Amino acid sequence: xxxxxxxxxxxxxxxxxxxxxxxxxxxxxxxxxxxxxxxxxxxxxxxxxxxxxxxxxxxxxxxxxxxxxxxxxxxxxxxxxxxxxxxxxxxxxxxxxxxxxxxxxxxxxxxxxxxxxxxxxxxxxxxxxxxxxxxxxxxxxxxxxxxxxxxxxxxxxxxxxxxxxxxxxxxxxxxxxxx
Numbered sequence: 295x296x297x298x299x300x301x302x303x304x305x306x307x308x309x310x311x312x313x314x315x316x317x318x319x320x321x322x323x324x325x326x327x328x329x330x331x332x333x334x335x336x337x338x339x340x341x342x343x344x345x346x347x348x349x350x351x352x353x354x355x356x357x358x359x360x361x362x363x364x365x366x367x368x369x370x371x372x373x374x375x376x377x378x379x380x381x382x383x384x385x386x387x388x389x390x391x392x393x394x395x396x397x398x399x400x401x402x403x404x405x406x407x408x409x410x411x412x413x414x415x416x417x418x419x420x421x422x423x424x425x426x427x428x429x430x431x432x433x434x435x436x437x438x439x440x441x442x443x444x445x446x447x448x449x450x451x452x453x454x455x456x457x458x459x460x461x462x463x464x465x466x467x468x469x470x471x472x473x
Contacts, residue, residue: 341366345382349438357414360434364411383407386438387451394430398458399465402451406436421465
């Protein structure tokens with residue numbers, strides 16, 4: 295049975311088709327594959343790409359890495375004082391996890407990156423900042439409102455406060471905004 299399955303797979307057919315192709319089409323396929331790979335790598339390692347991955351909730355980062363991403367500036371003269379992240383900031387929620395004490399803090403903002411930055415620079419939740427200053431280890435996760443399945447930031451925030459029990463066993467002082 296196993297041999298029968300292997301003969302039905304399209305891989306040998308594809309290999310044979312590629313071998314019979316005109317060299318121009320082989321080159322075109324190679325160029326497209328390289329372009330796809332380069333685009334994927336750029337998306338993964340550029341500031342813009344990392345922010346996109348963070349917005350989709352696919353990337354947890356340490357405060358150190360977050361601050362490095364957040365505070366990256368433009369390389370051209372006119373952009374040298376602007377944060378790249380300001381251009382790609384988004385509305386959503388953020389989940390700050392204290393790995394040392396196993397505590398969560400969930401918050402919402404129209405500019406998530408700017409708001410998370412404030413927590414680690416002394417302008418946000420005082421308890422989070424104090425624990426960060428004392429050397430506790432943290433991770434940060436962000437979720438964009440658009441595409442989350444929730445209609446409002448309040449709804450999305452309540453969902454994640456409940457999911458992580460951030461009100462009962464975390465830094466949150468309420469179960470989320472009701473509005």
